[in-house]
Every structure is written in structure tokens, then in C-alpha cells.
Amino acid sequence: MSGPLHREAEKRLDALYERLTERRETFVGYPCTADLDYRELDRFLAFPLNNVGDPFKDGTYGLHTHDFEREVVQWFAGLLHAPADEVWGYVTNGGTEGNLYGLYLARELYPDGMVYASQDTHYSVAKNLRLLKMPHIMIKSREDGSMDLEDLRETIRIHRDVPPIIFANIGTTMKEGIDRVDAIRAILDDFAIGRRYIHCDAALSGMTLPFIEEAPPFDFRERIDSISISGHKFIGSPVPCGIVLADKGHVRRIARSIEYVGTLDTTIPGSRNGLTPLILWYAIQRWGREGFVKRVRHCLANADYAIQRFQEEGIPAWRNPHAITVVFPRPNDAILARWQIAVHGRIGHLLVMPHTGRPLIDDLATALAAERTGSGLPALAT
Ligand SMILES: Cc1ncc(COP(=O)(O)O)c(C=O)c1O
Secondary structure: OOOOOOHHHHHHHHHHHHHHHHHHHOOOOOOOOOOOHHHHHHHHHHHHOOOOOOOOOOOOOOOOOOHHHHHHHHHHHHHOOOOOOOOEEEEOOOOHHHHHHHHHHHHHOOOOOOEEEEEEHHHHHHHHHHOOOOEEEOOOOOOOOOOOOHHHHHHHHHHHOOOOOEEEEOOOOOOOEEEEEHHHHHHHHHHOOOOOOEEEEOHHHHOOOOOOOOOOOOOOOHHOEEEEEEEEEHHOOOOEEEEEEEEHHHHHHHEEEEEEOOOEEEEOOOOOOOHHHHHHHEEEEHHHHHHHHHHHHHHHHHHHHHHHHHHHHHOOEEEOOOOEEEEEEOHHHHHHHHHOEEEEEEEEEEOOOOOOOOHHHHHHHHHHHHHHOOOOOOOOOO
């Protein structure tokens, strides 16, 4: 035996590597960047990293990357115009945990609150609300995926005596629709509602809109209370991760001091990933704001290219303003399986990520066209 593994186990790993390499070729339906290169971080896999506890208070567990995590949090705080020293955050396991955290803070602040979220909200939010036993009302969505603000206004009018907890989508899962936080705030102001909470789920668009001029406002300038962004989506990471930022005052209400680890318990998990803050830090160093601006522009240009190519093939594709999600009628199962396209009801979508080049878009357009014109394949489902 040459390596630490026996031959059969090595073969299993080789086969897995081959499968993943092949599947990456047609990875177009999910919002995860796939042109990753974090090889410089390989050596840190030799440490039992654990960022247990509050990133801003080092405890007794020394094998951590808290200092890098703090820099990541501060970078996002700057990006999202958080007032100096008023916002706290940590690196999560992904968007779901960040959303759970925001809702948790909201519930601790307003145990009698009512959550409002649109029909197009990610499926994990309903589960989060069940976990937290929070009452909620689903608000209608518009065709573009954003929250129907007239429905919100009417619903809040009826429940004016209950503190509203707004769960705003900054980029919905299927259509990348954006709930207008400025308009939501105006509704709450109209009803003179002071006891309120706004959480933004900016899983994907939290890393694109800050780099687009004239994008709708959604960050701390809109006096939001918390925000969750996925790290493995636009930034890109070999393992899921995310970032949550929240008003420090809300976080203080839930903080508990823990002697065993010599730190504050302010996060949802106990043991926490020490590698993902390093991954996000590395990406921030590598790309910087200018690099992200270029990557976002590149994706928007390719999203337009995809729409043009799809339309040339007779496929009615569209996207929301500022979105890198191209929506089109649900293709048949053979195409879904080959291209890993996510569907919901009558629609499917293409996510134009930094790795989604024009030849790949051309190939997908050709495949969709073949399906449409017959070529032995069933017609579109819409
Ligand atoms: C809008 C939105 N929110 C939340 C999530 C959940 O994020 P994660 O998969 O990072 O937990 C997703 C995932 O696709 C999403 O699209």
C-alpha cells in the first residue's frame, strides 16, 4: 500500500473526483460560483479549527480564525453601510442559518410579533418559523417574484397593533425578485408603527447589488435590523457558508457568558467552522471591491447574452433588472437532469455565475431549442 488508504478506497475517491469534474461541466441551475481556487489554504486542513463562541471575544480554544472572521464581518459591515460600531456579525453555515438568526433576534425583541414574508420566500424560512414557533402571514408575490406591497399594506392595516417582523427577499430563489425595503419602510411609517423589525434575506443578491449602480436600496442605510448573505453563492466556496450581520443592541439581548469556552455565546451553533472565515477572507483579498464589480458586470453581460440566445431559439427568457437569474419555461426531465436546472412549477432558471461562459450558454440554448423543435424530445411544458 503506497498511501494511507487501501487501493479500493483510493479508487472510490478517484471515481468521485471524475464524477464531480464531469458534473461541473453542466452546472448552470444553482447560484454557486464554481471557478474556485483556494489551494493556498490547503495547509490549514491540518488543524482542528473551531471558531466556537463570539468572533469578537477570543476564548480558551486557541485553534481558531476569529481575527480573520472579524475582518470578514467588518468588510461586509462596510459594504452594507453599517453605522460604525453598531453592527455585529459572524460567519454562518449558510443563508438558512443567517435567516434563522435574524428571526431569532426578532422574536426575542418582539415575542408578540407577526412575521410577513412573500409567497416566493425560500422554503427553509417556513421551517425556521416552525422551529421558532413564530406566527406569520404569507404575502402575495407579484409576477416578477417581489412582494406585493399593496397586499402587505392591507394586511398590516388589519394587524396594526402587532409588531411587524418583515422578512424581505433581496433576490428570491427562482426569479431573483427584490422586495423594496424603502417602500416597506414607507408603509410602516404611514401607519406610525415604531415597534418593527426588518430582516433581509440577501442570499445571492447581497453580493451583487452592492456592486451595481442604481440598484434598489436594501442595506443598513434603510435602517434594517439584520441581514443574511450566503458565502458559497456569488463569492464561491468549496463548502457552504454565509454571513449574518445584526444590530448590536439586539444581539446583546441574547448573549450569554460561558465559562467552559471562556467566551460569549452569541451564535446559533456552539462549535463553528474555522475554515470558512478563512475562505471568505481569502476571496475578499483576492478580488477586492473592484474585482467583484468586474465579476458582477461580467455575469450581467452574459445574462443578457443568454436571453438574446434563448430568444433567438424561440425560448421566451427574461430576467429582472440587476438579476443574474434568467427565467424560462420549464424544460423536460432529460434537460433538467443533464443541466442540473432547478425548477418550480412552470419555470426553470439559469444562474449566470462567474464560471458560466458563453460556450456553455450556447450549448444550453441549443439543447433547449432541440427540445422545442421536437428532435425526438417532448415539447416545453408551458
Ligand atoms: C433566497 C434564498 N434564501 C435562503 C437560501 C438558503 O440559503 P443556504 O442554502 O445558503 O442555506 C437560499 C438558497 O438557495 C435562497 O435562494
